[in-house]
Amino acid sequence: MAALLTSAAVSCVRPTAHTALEQVQRSGVLRWGADLQGGEPYVFEDPQQAGRLVGFEVEIADALARELGVRAEMVQNDWTTLVPSLERSSFDIVLNGLEATAARGERIALSRPYYLFAERLSARAGDARVKDLASLRGLRVGSLPNSLAWDMLATAGAEQVPYEGVEEPYEDLVQGRIDAVLLDDIIAERYGNKPGLHVVADVGQGSYVVGIRRGEAELVRALDGAFDRLERSGELRSILERWQLYNERQSGLASVARPPSAATELHTAPPHATFALTPHQLGLFLRGALVTLAISSASMLLAVLIGLLLALARQPSPHLLQRWLARFATLYVEVFRGTPVLLQLYVLYYGLASVVSLDAFTAATLGLGLNYAAYEAEIYRAGIQAVPHGEIEAARALGMSGVLTLRRVILPHAVRFSLPGMANDFISLLKDSSLVSVITVIELTKRMTIAAVDGRSWFIPGVLCASLYLAMSYPLSRLARHFEARLGGAK
Amino acid sequence: MSGLQTLSLGKSFAERVIFEEVSIAVAAGEAFALMGPSGAGKSTFLRCLNGLERADHGTVVVGGARIEADLSPAAFAAAARIVRGRVGFVFQGHHLFSHRSVLDNVLEGPVHVRRVPREQCVGRALALLEKVGIAHRADALPRQLSHGEQQRAAIARALAMDPEVLLLDEPTSALDADRTELLSQLLRDLRKDGVALITVTHDPRFALSLGARVYQLIERHVVPAEL
Numbered sequence: 001m002a003a004l005l006t007s008a009a010v011s012c013v014r015p016t017a018h019t020a021l022e023q024v025q026r027s028g029v030l031r032w033g034a035d036l037q038g039g040e041p042y043v044f045e046d047p048q049q050a051g052r053l054v055g056f057e058v059e060i061a062d063a064l065a066r067e068l069g070v071r072a073e074m075v076q077n078d079w080t081t082l083v084p085s086l087e088r089s090s091f092d093i094v095l096n097g098l099e100a101t102a103a104r105g106e107r108i109a110l111s112r113p114y115y116l117f118a119e120r121l122s123a124r125a126g127d128a129r130v131k132d133l134a135s136l137r138g139l140r141v142g143s144l145p146n147s148l149a150w151d152m153l154a155t156a157g158a159e160q161v162p163y164e165g166v167e168e169p170y171e172d173l174v175q176g177r178i179d180a181v182l183l184d185d186i187i188a189e190r191y192g193n194k195p196g197l198h199v200v201a202d203v204g205q206g207s208y209v210v211g212i213r214r215g216e217a218e219l220v221r222a223l224d225g226a227f228d229r230l231e232r233s234g235e236l237r238s239i240l241e242r243w244q245l246y247n248e249r250q251s252g253l254a255s256v257a258r259p260p261s262a263a264t265e266l267h268t269a270p271p272h273a274t275f276a277l278t279p280h281q282l283g284l285f286l287r288g289a290l291v292t293l294a295i296s297s298a299s300m301l302l303a304v305l306i307g308l309l310l311a312l313a314r315q316p317s318p319h320l321l322q323r324w325l326a327r328f329a330t331l332y333v334e335v336f337r338g339t340p341v342l343l344q345l346y347v348l349y350y351g352l353a354s355v356v357s358l359d360a361f362t363a364a365t366l367g368l369g370l371n372y373a374a375y376e377a378e379i380y381r382a383g384i385q386a387v388p389h390g391e392i393e394a395a396r397a398l399g400m401s402g403v404l405t406l407r408r409v410i411l412p413h414a415v416r417f418s419l420p421g422m423a424n425d426f427i428s429l430l431k432d433s434s435l436v437s438v439i440t441v442i443e444l445t446k447r448m449t450i451a452a453v454d455g456r457s458w459f460i461p462g463v464l465c466a467s468l469y470l471a472m473s474y475p476l477s478r479l480a481r482h483f484e485a486r487l488g489g490a491k
Numbered sequence: 492m493s494g495l496q497t498l499s500l501g502k503s504f505a506e507r508v509i510f511e512e513v514s515i516a517v518a519a520g521e522a523f524a525l526m527g528p529s530g531a532g533k534s535t536f537l538r539c540l541n542g543l544e545r546a547d548h549g550t551v552v553v554g555g556a557r558i559e560a561d562l563s564p565a566a567f568a569a570a571a572r573i574v575r576g577r578v579g580f581v582f583q584g585h586h587l588f589s590h591r592s593v594l595d596n597v598l599e600g601p602v603h604v605r606r607v608p609r610e611q612c613v614g615r616a617l618a619l620l621e622k623v624g625i626a627h628r629a630d631a632l633p634r635q636l637s638h639g640e641q642q643r644a645a646i647a648r649a650l651a652m653d654p655e656v657l658l659l660d661e662p663t664s665a666l667d668a669d670r671t672e673l674l675s676q677l678l679r680d681l682r683k684d685g686v687a688l689i690t691v692t693h694d695p696r697f698a699l700s701l702g703a704r705v706y707q708l709i710e711r712h713v714v715p716a717e718l
Contacts (some may be wrong), residue, residue, distance in 0.1 A: 391589065399572050401605070
């Protein structure tokens with residue numbers, strides 16, 4: 001079965017009328033894919049002028065386009081999925097700190113290097129455990145998924161902690177949420193310069209190259225030629241100097257051997273998928289599913305408890321204190337329902353880091369729980385409103401206190417009315433829990449993305465990921481229908 | 492057994508006076524029927540007697556317990572709960588707890604309000620269901636009962652609290668002649684046990700069959716009815 005899946009390749013050969021170079025020349029635009037979240041100095045928004053892009057890669061892109069006789073246009077794309085997006089022609093080239101690796105060279109064509117960097121290991125000053133790459137085994141180390149550093153961490157046996165930006169890993173290192181950070185020296189110099197941190201060592205080096213779709217040898221040659229001219233004229237060096245990036249290491253640029261690249265092979269068939277459904281891979285996926293289930297369950301529990309308190313606080317009452325509580329509860333529901341849960345997660349994990357430093361799992365549970373509490377509160381409020389008024393009067397006529405009436409009459413009814421909505425919310429929560437990957441939790445969807453980009457195939461990881469979600473949500477969906485049926489029968 | 496008295500009871504909704512200066516006394520084992528035109532406020536009067544509705548003036552006295560109209564909200568609630576412990580109420584719509592069995596409806600008061608252990612209450616609850624003639628429906632849910640059975644369950648639920656006074660709101664409104672006679676019999680038996688009955692009704696024959704003093708609420712006053 002595994003062998004069958006492994007050999008299954010999703011390939012569709014698309015006859016292209018024009019080569020990429022002809023396309024660029026015809027349209028007069030060189031579209032280059034990059035991620036603004038990579039930040040200074042790569043490509044980022046000018047703080048002085050919102051909307052204007054600056055960065056050394058912006059200048060390189062402009063210079064390359066000028067050499068090709070066209071203009072450059074940046075296309076925003078998540079850094080981790082730059083290569084798949086290149087392959088589906090979202091842009092012509094990738095120009096965004098793309099490291100030359102053998103695996104990448106097999107998959108896409110690579111230009112000659114335009115920058116040489118070191119992989120720099122940072123840790124908290126005084127943490128003697130972090131000495132070199134080998135010392136990272138078992139430690140939590142932050143990096144960017146699908147980067148050269150990420151692969152080095154896997155080989156070293158470190159626990160990889162994924163980040164989407166470059167500022168956050170160093171902040172988390174200061175907070176003690178992770179033990180070390182391994183990133184390119186450009187990033188380390190700009191973002192890792194925080195009190196309490198120190199550079200442990202440079203543990204490897206690599207080069208930035210431009211990524212081009214497989215088989216587009218003409219475009220590779222054109223870009224290589226452009227780079228050669230930019231280097232001879234000294235323009236490349238002056239761009240790097242302008243951004244304080246030029247160092248000793250760069251003098252070796254011309255002599256660095258080009259990485260083995262698919263550029264030399266002229267066949268145009270897309271490469272075969274190499275995602276292999278090994279027991280190890282399957283284990284990683286199951287672990288991701290477990291994380292998803294654990295976070296969802298813990299969040300739901302929290303949401304139910306807080307939601308219940310909110311719903312009770314919103315019950316009409318003549319007491320002044322309770323009226324203020326009701327106002328607070330209404331405000332809570334409006335704020336948490338009216339702003340994106342993604343924003344709430346960012347604020348909770350990064351924004352409040354200096355006040356309360358929560359670990360990622362706690363922050364994820366708290367963030368989703370606080371958000372879903374607003375929805376649960378509304379479900380319970382509707383449930384409480386649906387309680388037959390006559391039965392509440394009957395309870396009072398029997399001499400029940402308010403609390404006893406709540407416990408014996410209102411809540412049993414309200415819970416019954418609320419169960420279908422709660423089950424539906426839990427299903428939504430299972431899927432929304434994929435958002436917590438932005439605060440470094442590797443749950444099911446993140447595992448799928450990493451595996452898919454690594455293995456150059458979205459099909460099998462996608463199907464596997466979807467199956468696992470379905471396996472979790474289908475029983476819930478059955479449960480919701482069961483509750484609904486019971487509610488219908490009770491009327 | 493002490494029955495129920497009202498002293499100058501009065502109630503208005505906004506500008507409209509429902510009743511005023513109502514002083515009645517219903518002794519233990521006595522029956523009192525209140526008649527009158529629809530919408531005159533008979534049910535409101537009945538609800539004021541156990542504090543489900545708050546009177547604007549006057550006092551309700553049940554033995555040593557009393558509800559004064561001019562108490563603070565918290566004190567009113569506390570007083571009403573004491574009175575409700577001695578006064579049972581049978582709603583026109585019954586209002587049985589729909590999520591509990593008939594037996595559990597009857598047990599709800601003794602077990603959860605009086606906090607008597609359930610095992611000690613079950614025997615008496617079944618005896619009450621036997622007395623109202625629906626012991627065979629003890630495990631049924633309220634919605635599985637006929638209208639007459641639901642009413643009997645509601646009466647059993649009220650009797651489980653050993654009330655000195657039983658308030659009934661239009662108890663015959665959905666019963667045919669035979670069932671009305673059965674209900675009347677049951678209530679006459681309760682009178683013999685010393686329970687004071689106060690019923691709102693539009694059926695003079697039912698009122699007479701109870702042997703009740705018959706009054707009517709007419710133009711804001713409770714006065715003897717001429718039948």
